[in-house]
Amino acid sequence: MVLRVGYVREHFSSPLLQFAEEDQRKTFTLVECPSGTGQLIGRLTDNQIDVAIALTDPLIAGIANGSSAYKLVGSYVETPLNWASIADLKDSTIGISRLGSGSQTMAYVMALQQKWPTDNLKFKINNDIRGLIDSVNDGSTSAFMWEWFTTKPYQDSGEVKFIGSVPTPWPSWMIAASTDPERAPSKALSAFLSKLTTHVRAFDSPEKRVKDDVEFIKDKFGYPEEDVVAWLKTVKYPENTAKISRKVLADTLGVLQQAGFVTTPDGGFNLETFVNPEVAVQED
Known part of the structure; x- marks a missing residue:
């Protein structure tokens, strides 16, 4: 059974890439999704x-x-994601990938956070x-x-400028899998997560x-190098990728409801x- 694993080619994916390089039995193949979580879903x-392997909030919103x-x-990154963007953006058009x-x-x-109404936000899809x-x-x-950190090289080159940042109010990355048992059998998923955990622990x-x-x-x-060193000081991976926090689920759903993303x-x-439940364990 060869799992097709979708991912975004960013520094967060480093343990996954190291796992892929050492996967001599070719138990999975990587499928790059450059447009991000919307494309992954x-x-x-x-x-x-x-x-x-995608962002926590859209994954949870989709199921909700x-x-x-x-x-x-499973869970992939425990720390929040720091999103670069603020201030005089009220009523303006915000670019989004999907x-x-x-x-x-x-x-x-x-x-x-800025106490703006959320029912009249304007977006433009830019992929x-x-x-x-x-x-x-x-x-x-x-x-x-x-x-x-993905955006920083473009700031360094002068193509964009930072005007603020918004950390996610939840751990940033989780792992989802198809509910079709023929595409993603529990045994294959458990084996994948077990070996991914080994690489995550080593990297961390x-x-x-x-x-x-x-x-x-x-x-x-x-x-x-200075950017890599700075990022490594901010990121933490889980001890066990096959564990999911009930509190993270509840807290994320609470914010998504406030934002009008879920009812x-x-x-x-x-x-x-x-x-x-055949693959992941929920914990408080």
Whole structure:
């Protein structure tokens, strides 16, 4: 069984890339999704991938809004994502990659933090970071939100400028898998997560952070060493990728409801329905 694993080629994916390089039995294949979580969810739904490592909030929102195509099977990054973007953006047009993407969700979070009404936010879809950069430079959007360190090289080159940042109010990355047992059997998923955990722990170790992680990210992504060192000080990976926090699910759903992304049913959400219990363990 070869799992098709969708991912975004960013520094966060480093442990996954290291796992892929050492996967001699070829138990999975990587499918790059440069447009981000919206594209990952679309491909997961359309049977183009079996597993998605994607942003927490759109994954949870999709299930809350009725998607039965996938369930959560694990956690990938425990720390918040720092989105670069603020201030005089009220009533302006914000660039996003896709509807339902993290870039759109975080625009709502920004609006809530700034105490702006969220029912009249205006968006323009620009697919990926290149389209987003072009849109702020041609004036069709006033700003966009993308992860801080991924955006920084474009600031360094003068293509964009930072005007603020909005950290996610939840751990940033989770893992979802198809609910079709033929595409994503529980045994194959559990084996994948177990080995991914090994690589995540190694990457997250103090010894690796000193040199090996820095060199790997510099080589794969071309970031300056000072940026890599700074990012490593901010990120934390889970001890076990097959565990999911009930509090994270509840807190994220609370913010998504405030932003108008989901509607809580009578009696509240049943958190058990968000997770594949044959693969992941929920913890308080």
